[in-house]
Amino acid sequence: MVIILLVASCSSKESNILPPTPGGLLQRGTHSIKFTYAPLPDKPVMLYYHIPEDGDMRTMRILFAMHGAERDAQYQIETWKDIANDYKVMVFAPEFTSALFPANNEYQYGGVSLFSGSWMEKDKAKWTVSVIEAMFDFIKQQTNNSAAKYDIWGHSAGSQFTHRLMFFLPEARVRMAVASNSGVWIIPSLTGYGEGSYSYPHSLKGTPYTEEDLKTYFSRPLIVHLGTADLVQDSAFPTGDAAMAQGASRYARGNYFFNFAKDAAAAGSYTFNWRKVEVTGVGHNSRRMVQYPNGAAELLYGNK
Numbered sequence: 506m507v508i509i510l511l512v513a514s515c516s517s518k519e520s521n522i523l524p525p526t527p528g529g530l531l532q533r534g535t536h537s538i539k540f541t542y543a544p545l546p547d548k549p550v551m552l553y554y555h556i557p558e559d560g561d562m563r564t565m566r567i568l569f570a571m572h573g574a575e576r577d578a579q580y581q582i583e584t585w586k587d588i589a590n591d592y593k594v595m596v597f598a599p600e601f602t603s604a605l606f607p608a609n610n611e612y613q614y615g616g617v618s619l620f621s622g623s624w625m626e627k628d629k630a631k632w633t634v635s636v637i638e639a640m641f642d643f644i645k646q647q648t649n650n651s652a653a654k655y656d657i658w659g660h661s662a663g664s665q666f667t668h669r670l671m672f673f674l675p676e677a678r679v680r681m682a683v684a685s686n687s688g689v690w691i692i693p694s695l696t697g698y699g700e701g702s703y704s705y706p707h708s709l710k711g712t713p714y715t716e717e718d719l720k721t722y723f724s725r726p727l728i729v730h731l732g733t734a735d736l737v738q739d740s741a742f743p744t745g746d747a748a749m750a751q752g753a754s755r756y757a758r759g760n761y762f763f764n765f766a767k768d769a770a771a772a773g774s775y776t777f778n779w780r781k782v783e784v785t786g787v788g789h790n791s792r793r794m795v796q797y798p799n800g801a802a803e804l805l806y807g808n809k
Contacts, residue, residue, distance in 0.1 A: 531647040533558050535582060540599070542639050544630040551600045552640065553578045555586045560593035562648040566680075567655040568805070569637055570598045571663030573791060574613070574741055584792045585802075592806040597644065599636065606633060613665040614691075614706050617673050624705040624712045634670040638677060654680035658801045660791035661686055661741070661755075668727060675721045683801045685730040685794040686755050688741065689748040690762035693719055693769055699750035707747040716773065723770040727779045728804055731759040732787035732794055739789065755789060 530538060533556045541549045556562060568589070570581035578600035585596040606612045610621035616633030619625040629635060641655050657679055659667035664687040671682050672691065689707065692698045697710035704710035709719075735755040738744065742755070751758040763781045770777035784800055787793045795801045 531556065531644065533562075535586065540636075540640060540643070542636045544628070545636070548605045550605075550636060551578065551602075552597055553582045553600065554595065554597045555582050555589050556595045556648075557590045557593055562595065563650055565648075565650065565652075566592075566594045566806070567641065567644055567650065567652050568594050568596045569640070569655060569657045570596055571657065571659030571666050572598060572600065573659075573661035573663050576600060576603055576612075581791070584795050588795070588802045588806070592802075594806065595644070595648070595650075597640065599640065601633065609662075609665075609706070613662045613669075615666060615669040615673055617669070618705070621706060626713070632673065634666070634674050634677075637670065638674070641678065654678045656681050656683075656805050658683040658795070658805065659685065660794055661688060661789065663791075664730075665689065665691075668729075671725050671727050672718070672722045675718070675725070679726065681726045681728065681805055683728045683730050683804055685791070685801060686732055686735050686789055687759065687762075688755055689743045689751060690758060692751070692762060693722060693766050695719070698765065699747070701746055701750065703747035703750060707751075719769065720773065720775045723766065724776045724778050729759055729763040729779060729781045730784070730794065730801060730804070731756050731781065732784045732789065734786050734788040737788065 535555045537551055537553045539549050540552045570585055572578045572581050578598035581598040582596060589596045601612045608621060610616065610618065611633055614621060617627060619627055644650065645652065655678060657667050664684040667682050668684040668687065669691055670677060671679065691706060692708040694708045695710060695714065697703050697708050705712050733756060751761045766779060767777060782799055782804060784794055784797050787797055
C-alpha cells in the first residue's frame with residue numbers, strides 16, 4: 506500500500522505536519538507511504554513500516570531502522586517485524602535512494618555539508634538527518650502516540666548515518682541509538698587524527714564545532730555495536746588513507762572510534778554515556794546484528 510504524504514513548512518514541529526487524513530494514514534500491519542519533507546520537496550522518501558496488529562499504538566515505542574549502502578529498507582522491516590510484534594514496537598525504515606540521495610554525502614554523512622570531501626554547511630532544514638525528526642512528528646500525530654523520544658538503529662552505511670545524527674542533531678529526540686558495524690566513523694576530534702591529521706568527513710577538523718559540542722555528544726545515549734568477526738575488506742569497505750588510519754577492519758575501526766571518544770571525554774572531564782557492545786562471531790550481517798545475543802533488539806528492548 507502506498508500513500509502520498511506532503512509535510513507542510515511551518516515554524517513549529519507540531520505545525521510542521523499537515524492535518525491527518527480522516528481515519529489516519531498509518532495502519533496496523535506492514536505497509537509503506539511516500540513521505541515528502543517540505544524543505545526537500547524534490548526528494549520524497551519511501552517509508553516502509555510495521556505496526557503490530559495488537560497493542561496500544563498510543564504507548565508503543567517507535568524505532569527507526571536505517572538501511573545500509575544497498576538502500577533496501579524493506580529488508581530492515583523483515584528483520585525487525587517479529588521483534589516488533591513481540592515487544593509491541595512500531596518500526597519505520599525510510600529508504601533514501603541513491604538516485605535522490607547520492608553517494609556518501611547525502612546519506613551516510615547525513616547530508617550536512619555541500620561537499621563530501623570538505624566542510625561547507627548546508628541550511629540545517631535541508632540536512633538528510635533532519636528528515637527523521639519530521640517523520641517522528643508525523644508518526645506521533647497519525648497514531649496519537651505519546652512517546653517523547655524514539656530509538657534509532659543502523660547497520661553499516663546506516664550506522665554512519667546514525668552516529669552522525671547523534672552529533673549533528675544534539676536536539677534530536679533519541680532515547681537510544683545503536684550504530685552497528687560502520688565502515689568508517691567521524692572521529693570526535695577538532696584537530697584531526699592520524700599521521701595525516703585527517704579532517705571532515707572523517708573528523709570534525711575543518712568544521713565550526715567546538716569542545717562544547719563534543720561535550721554534548723559524549724553525553725548522548727549511543728551504543729557502538731560491533732561484530733567481532735567483521736574483519737573482511739569487502740567491496741564496500743572504505744580503503745582511503747583516512748579510513749585505513751582508523752583500522753584494517755570494521756571491527757578495528759569501531760574500537761578505534763570508541764576508544765578515541767572515551768579518552769577524549771576523560772581528558773576533558775566530560776560525562777561519557779556511550780557503551781561498546783560486541784556480538785561474538787558475527788561479521789558484516791545486519792540481521793544477525795539485530796537478532797543474535799547482544800544484538801540491537803536485546804539492547805533496545807531487553808530479553809523476552
